Each structure stands twice: as structure tokens, then as C-alpha cells.
Amino acid sequence: MTAGATPAIEMRGISKAFSGVTVLKDVSFSLGRGEVHALAGENGAGKSTLMKILQGVYSSDSGEILIDGKLVRISDTFAARAAGVGMVFQEFSLIPTLTVAQNVFLTAEPQGRGGLISDRRAREMAQAVFTDMGVVVDPGAPLENLSTAYWQLTEIAKALAQDAKVLIMDEPTASLAQHETEALFELIGRLKARGISIIYISHRMDEIYRIADHITVLRDGAKVLTSPISDISPAQIVEAIVGRKIDAKLEWRQRLAQEDLAPVLTVDGLSSGNRVKDVSFTLHKGEIIGLAGLMGSGRTELVRCLFGIDPVTAGTISIDGAPVTIRNADQAMSHGLALIPEDRRSQGLVLEHSVRDNLMLPLLDQTKSGPLLNASAIAMLTRHLISRFSIKVSDPKMAVTKLSGGNQQKVVIAKWLGTEPKVLMMDEPTAGVDIGTKSEILDMVRGIADDGKGVIFISSELPELLAVSDRILVLRNGEVVKNLTRSEISSEEFLQLAIQGA
Secondary structure, rough: OOOOOOOOOEEEEEEEEEEEEEEEEEEEEEEEEOEEEEEEEOOOOOOHHHHHHOOOOOOEEEEEEEEOOOOEOOOOHHHHHOEEEEEEEEOOOOOOOOOOHHHHHOOOOOOHHHHHHHHHHHHHHHHHHHHHHHHOOOOEEEHHHOHHHHHHHHHHHHHHHHOOOEEEEEEOOOOOOOOHHHHHHHHHHHHHHHOEEEEEEEOOHHHHHHOOOOEEEEOOOOEEEEEEHOOOOHHHHHHHHHOOOOOOOOOOOOOHHHHOEEEEEEEEEEOOOOOOOEEEEEEOOOOOOEOOOOOOOOOHHHHHHOOOOOOEEEEEEOOOEEEEEEOOOHHHOOEEEEEEEEOOHHHHHHOOOEHHHHHHHHHHHHHHEEEOOOOOHHHHHHHHHHHHHOOOOOOOOOEHHOOOHHHHHHHHHHHHHHOOEEEEEEEOOOOOOHHHHHHHHHHHHHHHHOOOOOOEOOOOHHHHHHHHOOOEEEEEEOOOEEEEEEEHOOOOHHHHHHHHHH
16 A cells, blocks of 8 residues: 555454454454455454454444545445445355346346336346456356356456445455466456455465465454565464464375275276266275366366265275275265365355254264263263364354354364264365464374375365375376376476376
8 A cells, every 4th residue: 555545444443242252352454445455364363253344244342444534334234335345255145046147236136117127237237347347257147057267256246336446355266276266366456457455365375475465464353463465474474373383284294105004995997977987096094195186177076976976887996895885975984984075064064053963963873872862972072072173162052154164174074083984085175274274184184094094185275285195196087197106296386287287
């Protein structure tokens, strides 16, 4: 921000408590015009609460907000919209069965003759917004037929159509492929050039250094750092986020040769329609196999097939050397397989239920006393899992949706590890979690393998894939095109070239 210039947004002395628990303590935040300001911190640090106060979802207990130097009262989302503040949500606030244009103007539909809603005018107006953004999107296309990247563009267009001068972007690349991420960054550059200010929430350091001008870090509800991005190192940012120095969690550690141990999972010629094609590999006890590939390469489809979600159309699966039949998740679990799904919110949790209920879902048989559930056994197992996985929750009966993203992910991991599986499959287990929780999860993965379990680990973040994998299978179009030991991979660039087929 230019010295002396009036900030686009200024939040002063913001405090907020829920049920007597303080979540924001005298936080101040300033955003310049045409600036990208990164907001970082661990899950639960207060980032979302601060932004929800700016968005009018919550009201602050104390403090004030100025927009373009003028004191404003943002009492609800309509007031935020009128003040020019728009939010691009990580979990999309869109309706798949509507068209792009209908989503862009949802609750603000343009009217035609007789005061009726005009879809034709909505398409024309949406087209003008997309043209102004410099992107090509069909406003008349049903949203459910489009890729995640177009959903993201629709969210941005929805905010800009409401004349937003400030955009809050919450983990906008979490579901995007690399080329889609590049396109988003180019769009952010064009929006900056138009004077639109962006608050960019992300846990990804490379993204922050790529597009941000300033960064603010929150920890335990308080601001601990604000700096121009050019004046601070990644190590300083990480230390501010977690409150301590992080040791080399993302460095590969040589482990014992797992090939000498017995195979726990053998896959031979496995196919599932045209999504998984003739895949063969062996996973040994105590081994971590990473799956690498572009979106749509077949990584997720392979573990879904192994877990009985997608049908096996050819090939065999063996556990501990014995062929098994897996047609559904119950059979997979009975043979000692567990799957941490790609999307924790829609696939891994029942958001309206409590932390306790979510933890117990796959473990109910362990808590039975005759035909009935044993309440004391449930309470004891719940306390054990919360303690073992350091889940931050004040009351196990709290709805899991109230937990931070990192703690939600720990609930998903804890409930499946509670089944004591032979093989744990983890699909993007660190997506949307902070650097501190990420390092905990990576250590957890190593510990799981050290206990003798086989692990299949999927991640789009190559540094963490390289940090934990003993071997990496590269998939393309549903096929394994390379089977690389970790020692064969000289660098992240080497693996990236293998993924791209270069």
C-alpha cells in the first residue's frame, strides 16, 4: 500500500468471543487498494472469524471497520455486499442444477417486462462480467456440467456482479489443477490492475510468494505478524504461524527396506471401466506408496476401486497373500482396508453430528455390550482417540462442523485408524490444513507405517509426497506409467517431468 494512501479496508481492535471463549483478541488489519494481502495462520487461529465479521456473518464484540476511510457498520451479508465486500468461498455457495448465469445473479436476479425474472438478461449481464474478467465461460451452461475451475470463476463473477471492490478468497486453489491455478493467478493480476483488493487465505507458501504483496499472520486469535512479502522469509512466516521453529518435516527420511517384509496388499491387472486400467503393484508391510499424477489421472479412482466404491471389472486383489473379493466398503473394511477420502466435508464426516458420533461411526461394533451400545465404552474410546490424535475440541458432543479444518481432518483420520486397518489409503489428507497440522499429519503417516501398516498416500503437493513416500507410482489416464523408488527421484522437478510425461 502506498504510504499515506487511504486503505480499502481497515479493521481496528476487533475482538470476538463465543460462549465465553475468546477467538479474536484486539486484531487490526489493513488492506490497500489494488493489493493482494495474504492472511495466514493455523486452523483455528481466527482467520475465518475475522473474515466472517468483515462479511457480516458475525458481529464483533468490540472494534471498528472502515471502508475507504469511512466508518461502517456491517450488520449482515447484505450490508457487506452494499459496502463492496465479496466472498469467494472454499466450499462453493452455488447450486449445481442452475446455470452459470442463474448462479451469478442468485438472489439478485435481473427483471424483464412485467417484473418477471429474465434469464436472457441474466445471461447477457453475466457474459459482460466474464468478458470484463478476461475469461471465457458459457453463462447458459448448467453448472453441474462444468469443472471445478469454472465453479471458481462463477463464484468470482458472482461477487464482481455485485460491484465488489474487495474480494475475500478462501483457499481458492484447493480443488484446482495446476493449469487452472495458473489461470486463476493471471485473473487475480487483472483484477489487481483494475484496483480490486484481494484478501487471500492460503496455507500454500509458494502461492503466497507468487501473488501476495503483504502478509498478516494470526495465532491463537491475535495478530503476530504483518509484513511486505518481500521483507520476510518462508521460515519466518512458518515460525510466526506455529509459534516455534518447524524442523525438516518435508525432508525425506531413509527408512528400512520394506521389500524384505511380507506383502500386505497385492494388486494384479486391476481395472475399473476406463478409469483404472490394468494396474499392478505390491504394497509391503510398513511401506508408504505415493500416487502421483494430474487430476483425472486415476489416483482417486484407484483407491475407490480398492475400497469397493467403484466396481472391479478385471484383475485381482490379495491381502496377506490371499485373494479377496471387494464389492463394497463393508467388505473392504472386513479385509483390513480403510480410506481417508478426498473431500472430508462431503465424504468423510457427517457435519451435523458430534465429534463423538463421527469418531464412533466405523467403530460401533467395538462398543457393543450384547445387542446394545455401551455408553461408557463409547466415552472411553472417544477420549482415547481425541487424546491420541490431539484433536482440539472442548466437548466431544460439539458438532464437528464447528471444528477447524485441520481438526476435522484429524477426526476423519482418527476414526479410520481406530479400526486398526492393515492398509490405510489417504487421498489428499493435508488439503486445506495449516503448516503445523500438515507436519503433524506427515509424522502420523510415518508412524502408521512404522507400526507395520501399509500406506497408500495421494497428494497434489509434490514436496510432501516426496517427504513420506518410499516408492511412487505415476499414473496417467488410469494406468501406472512409472514405478519409482524414492532414491531414483532426484528432485521435485524430476517427478514433475515424470507426471507430465516429459
